[in-house]
Amino acid sequence: MRLHLLKILPVILVCLPLGGCWDSQELxxxxxxxxxxxxxxxxxxxxxxxxxxxxxxxxxxxxxxxxxxxxxxxxxxxxxxxxxxxxxxxxxxxxxxxxxxxxxxxxxxxxxxxxxxxxxxxxxxxxxxxxxxxxxxxxxxxxxxxxxxxxxxxxxxxxxxxxxxxxxxxxxxxxxxxxxxxxxxxxxxxxxxxxxxxxxxxxxxxxxxxxxxxxxxxxxxxNRIESRSVVQLHDGTLGEEMNTLCIEKPGYIAIKPSAVKRKIRIGNRKGRAVFRITIKVLGDIVEQSCIGDLHQPTVLDRLSHHVAKAYENQAMNSMKIMQKNFRSDICGLGNRIRAFHPKWWNEMNWTDEDFSKADVSIKYEVILKRPGVRIGI
Known part of the structure; x- marks a missing residue:
């Protein structure tokens, strides 16, 4: 009998601290x-x-x-x-x-x-x-x-x-x-x-x-137009469709991005941060209200450069707002200086001063895919 009690005693001692839940609440x-x-x-x-x-x-x-x-x-x-x-x-x-x-x-x-x-x-x-x-x-x-x-x-x-x-x-x-x-x-x-x-x-x-x-x-x-380039620069997000005027004839062209790739280079010009940003966009033409033969390579190349310029104008306008109006680096450009140039970073006052003074240039390279064959009935 004592032997059985000795075997059970450790189990009892272990169970003593387990008092259960005292602050339970019904559903x-x-x-x-x-x-x-x-x-x-x-x-x-x-x-x-x-x-x-x-x-x-x-x-x-x-x-x-x-x-x-x-x-x-x-x-x-x-x-x-x-x-x-x-x-x-x-x-x-x-x-x-x-x-x-x-x-x-x-x-x-x-x-x-x-x-x-x-x-x-x-x-x-x-x-x-x-x-x-x-x-x-x-x-x-x-x-x-x-x-x-x-x-x-x-x-x-x-x-x-x-x-x-x-x-x-x-x-x-x-x-x-x-x-x-x-x-x-x-x-x-x-x-x-x-x-x-x-x-x-x-x-x-x-x-x-x-x-x-x-x-x-x-x-x-x-706004949505100003945010388009910011989300592309921030984390390579596609962003919403780009609507821009046709090159010569009246009308609009709508471009839907299908892939975005970004490249950011950093420089130091006498203590001033210099950013050279290239964003490559692969896009589809989803609508065209002006007449043009997009099957001709020269026409498609001209249109690609035209869309790239429209992207650049909007991107630089958004960057100007962030640097001059808000003085807020929501794109995380300072992260790259902090990661790759820690000594330089320690000398900077990025939030209050250096971000607004940074020289930022954004260039777009747009590749428009050829439209599919259109069959009339």
Whole structure:
């Protein structure tokens, strides 16, 4: 008998510290937040308005829709001088604990982004439930409008995320723009953060360009045309279609990029940074409203040079805005100096001075593929 007790005793001693879970919560007592929209209160600029989307389980409704053609979801609103204060406000309204482990989308209102989001980032960073994998965007106007987008198949957050994934999959907008990327860009002295800038209107979501930051404060935006060359320079993204005037005859030509390759050379001219950037674009002619025989090599070559010049003009205009208006290096040019010339980098004041003084030249090489055979009937 004693021998059996001696064999069982180690098992008992090991099990003693395993007291079980003392802070468990029933699923019915928790609200799972899928999206967070944060705005600046219009009545009190020091106060936040936080809207949170909580999907309603399908078995809790008689049908999969609320009658308006949208998948049902509950929107809870809290106000407070801090994010945690606003979350507490929601808790006192619902008497249920909010969990952010399933949050996939963070939307920042335009006015709040211009004021600065350092306190908001601090709150996200301290809460372990925010896993930094969330998509993060800046809203044109109020962020709360995105949670009111109606879709017959998805809740608003899923609809916006699907829109972003489609655009990223087609390589049209900045990739990997999430909470984690914002933290890393903010901590990098050689690069400034940028987020995709979107608008929402009832049933649709639209990409409007890029929100340019310096630190945690949004300085302004680049429209879709100004953003095209930035996304190509940033990470080799294709960007949206290029529409330009025909060479001689009236009309427009639309070019759709199918491949983009970039090459960046760095120089030092008496302490001034010099960048010579070459971007090669392989594109298809998707529309032509002017008459021209594109089967002739000379015509196609002239058109390629014409499109390249249009790309260059737009790219240099965007770079001028970033250098002179915003003084914000969202393309990460400073990263290359920091990586390949560390001694020179230590002597620079890149963020406040040297980036705006840098000599940047952008050249495009465009190769247009010959159009397919057109058969008439």
């Amino acid at each position: 019915e007592e928790r609200l799972s937040v899928t999206a967070v929209a944060v705005d600046q209160d219009k009545g009190d600029k020091d106060q936040l308005v936080v809207n949170m989307e909580i999907p309603i389980p399908v078995n809790n409704t008689a049908a999969g829709s609320d009658g308006s053609g949208a998948v049902p979801a509950q929107i809870l609103t809290g106000r407070g001088h801090t994010f945690s204060d606003a979350v507490s406000d929601v808790y006192y309204q619902s008497n249920q604990h909010l969990t952010f482990g399933d949050t996939r989308l963070i939307i920042i209102g335009e006015q709040l982004a211009k004021k600065g989001i350092s306190k908001l980032l601090d709150a996200f960073g301290r809460d372990p439930e925010f896993r930094r994998r969330e998509f993060m965007i800046v809203a044109k106007g109020d962020a709360q409008h995105f949670l009111k987008v109606k879709s017959p198949e998805r809740v608003a957050a899923e609809y916006v995320i699907a829109f972003l994934k489609d655009k990223i999959g087609d390589r049209l907008i900045l990739e990997h723009r999430g909470l984690n990327r914002f933290y890393t860009d903010k901590a990098n002295p050689a690069k400034e953060p940028a987020l995709n800038y979107l608008s929402a209107d009832g049933h649709t979501v639209k990409w409007e360009g890029l929100a340019v930051f310096k630190g945690t404060k949004m300085l302004g935006t680049l």
